[in-house]
Amino acid sequence: MKWVALLGLLAVVPAVASEEQVRLQEAEGRTRAEAHCSMCHSLDYIPLNAGILDRKGWEASVNKMIKVMGAPIPAGEVPALVDYLTRNYGKQ
Amino acid sequence: MDRRTFLWTSGLGAFVAAGPSFAEVPGQPAGLGEGARASAVLEALPGKRALIKRSYRPPNFETPLEVFRDTITPNDAFFVRYHLAGIPDPDPAQWRLSLGGAAAGKSLSLSLADLQSGFEQVELPAVCLCSGNRRGLSSPHVAGVQWGYGAMGNARWGGVRLRDLLAKVAPAAEAMEVLFDGADSPVLERTPDYVKSLPLWKALDENTLLAFTMNGEPLPRWNGAPVRLVVPGWTATYWVKHLDSIRVETQPLKNFWMASAYRIPKGKFPVVDRFLTQETETTTPITEIIVNSLLTSPLEGQRLAPGDPLLVEGIAWDGGFGIASVDVSTDGGVHWSRAELAPELGRFSFRGFRQVFPGLSAGRHVVMARASNRAGTTQTLDLIFNPAGYHNNVVQRIAVDIV
Numbered sequence: 001m002k003w004v005a006l007l008g009l010l011a012v013v014p015a016v017a018s019e020e021q022v023r024l025q026e027a028e029g030r031t032r033a034e035a036h037c038s039m040c041h042s043l044d045y046i047p048l049n050a051g052i053l054d055r056k057g058w059e060a061s062v063n064k065m066i067k068v069m070g071a072p073i074p075a076g077e078v079p080a081l082v083d084y085l086t087r088n089y090g091k092q
Numbered sequence: 093m094d095r096r097t098f099l100w101t102s103g104l105g106a107f108v109a110a111g112p113s114f115a116e117v118p119g120q121p122a123g124l125g126e127g128a129r130a131s132a133v134l135e136a137l138p139g140k141r142a143l144i145k146r147s148y149r150p151p152n153f154e155t156p157l158e159v160f161r162d163t164i165t166p167n168d169a170f171f172v173r174y175h176l177a178g179i180p181d182p183d184p185a186q187w188r189l190s191l192g193g194a195a196a197g198k199s200l201s202l203s204l205a206d207l208q209s210g211f212e213q214v215e216l217p218a219v220c221l222c223s224g225n226r227r228g229l230s231s232p233h234v235a236g237v238q239w240g241y242g243a244m245g246n247a248r249w250g251g252v253r254l255r256d257l258l259a260k261v262a263p264a265a266e267a268m269e270v271l272f273d274g275a276d277s278p279v280l281e282r283t284p285d286y287v288k289s290l291p292l293w294k295a296l297d298e299n300t301l302l303a304f305t306m307n308g309e310p311l312p313r314w315n316g317a318p319v320r321l322v323v324p325g326w327t328a329t330y331w332v333k334h335l336d337s338i339r340v341e342t343q344p345l346k347n348f349w350m351a352s353a354y355r356i357p358k359g360k361f362p363v364v365d366r367f368l369t370q371e372t373e374t375t376t377p378i379t380e381i382i383v384n385s386l387l388t389s390p391l392e393g394q395r396l397a398p399g400d401p402l403l404v405e406g407i408a409w410d411g412g413f414g415i416a417s418v419d420v421s422t423d424g425g426v427h428w429s430r431a432e433l434a435p436e437l438g439r440f441s442f443r444g445f446r447q448v449f450p451g452l453s454a455g456r457h458v459v460m461a462r463a464s465n466r467a468g469t470t471q472t473l474d475l476i477f478n479p480a481g482y483h484n485n486v487v488q489r490i491a492v493d494i495v
Contacts, residue, residue, distance in 0.1 A: 018133070018148060019149055040278075040279045040280060041149055041177065042149035044131050044147050044148060045147050047130065047131045048131045048146060048147060048237070048238050049127055049235050049236075049238065050127030051125055051126055051127055052234065068284070068348055068352070069282070070280045070282025070283050071280070089127070
């Protein structure tokens with residue numbers, strides 16, 4: 001409930017000062033990953049889970065964000081996003 | 093949206109004013125993954141002391157180990173756990189709780205003053221423990237917030253009994269579950285709102301409370317101000333914060349947070365309480381906390397001189413049967429002896445234990461503690477693996493070098 005006014009506000013409000021310092025790995029696809037993932041949560045969720053998920057796991061995670069959590073990530077951008085997450089934060 | 097939600101949301105910059113107090117986190121459990129250890133920092137949310145940051149938004153902050161030397165967890169050190177990033181700071185004077193639902197004979201709207209004056213006031217010490225506490229120690233590691241030992245706390249919760257409120261709305265004979273919704277909210281419309289349910293019998297338990305005080309103070313914002321549900325014995329997923337709606341229903345709640353999340357494989361864990369209306373062929377909702385303990389002394393990697401006494405100390409807890417005994421070992425589990433238990437504050441509370449071993453021989457000693465409860469269950473030596481990393485009650489192994 002009460003999401004309507006939150007939407008938009010969160011985008012313009014400065015986030016937690018320290019959250020701003022979280023940066024994802026510099027690599028192809030970083031900007032898109034930061035934009036898609038930070039809509040709903042801080043980016044530290046990704047390094048927090050580094051080394052745990054393989055490609056299939058990251059793909060399931062991204063699909064959960066879209067199908068269950070409602071993240072508006074275009075289907076066409078999913079493969080590149082999964083590539084980025086797997087290459088930089090995937091299980092070795 | 094109410095005005096207070098707006099104020100808080102636009103006031104996120106308050107974090108900046110508070111000034112982050114960064115520090116690397118000392119003494120993190122060896123079993124945590126590299127990502128979890130590398131991304132942890134000690135940082136203070138407004139009104140809190142520095143805690144172990146797992147994520148900023150939504151805020152997930154863990155209580156450091158040394159805090160658990162006390163049986164009661166101070167409010168400013170109490171862990172913080174949210175699923176959704178829209179966190180309200182309701183004005184207690186404006187707050188209203190609505191009660192109703194398809195199986196309620198009538199509807200009601202109550203203020204905080206109504207709760208404080210119209211019902212018997214009770215206080216109860218109880219452990220609030222995240223289902224995923226110690227998830228970060230799962231082997232193999234599983235995705236999710238990588239909690240170490242501190243996604244838990246023990247407080248004296250003050251408020252009113254839920255059953256006294258439910259009596260006022262006259263639940264019908266066909267009432268099945270009671271649903272709880274709080275004022276926290278998702279960023280996107282499509283994200284499932286955090287609504288949880290309890291079976292009617294648990295909602296009517298005399299220990300299930302609506303709390304508005306915690307250790308004698310109003311609830312901190314980060315722990316559910318002004319009113320939260322307290323479900324002693326059951327994991328914190330049911331302890332809905334910023335509670336503003338209670339509905340008595342005739343059907344099981346089928347949302348993401350009940351039907352998909354917070355479920356465990358059936359038959360794997362020594363649990364007694366069942367949530368039958370939510371069970372499937374293979375999985376069941378997590379219910380009561382299983383017996384567990386935490387060593388606060390010695391610390392991992394601690395060194396002692398020969399002849400120094402070794403203090404083995406910690407806390408034990410379970411889902412409300414009460415702690416019967418804690419056995420401790422200094423030789424990796426070959427020999428066990430019974431620790432001294434501190435007086436019991438209540439059967440839902442942490443209970444202290446200690447034993448002093450005088451002058452151990454030089455070399456490495458592996459210290460362990462294994463709690464048992466009055467239902468006859470004890471901690472496991474080997475992880476009971478499950479995909480969400482719940483119910484980790486593996487006996488700790490803390491190596492101490494005497495040199």
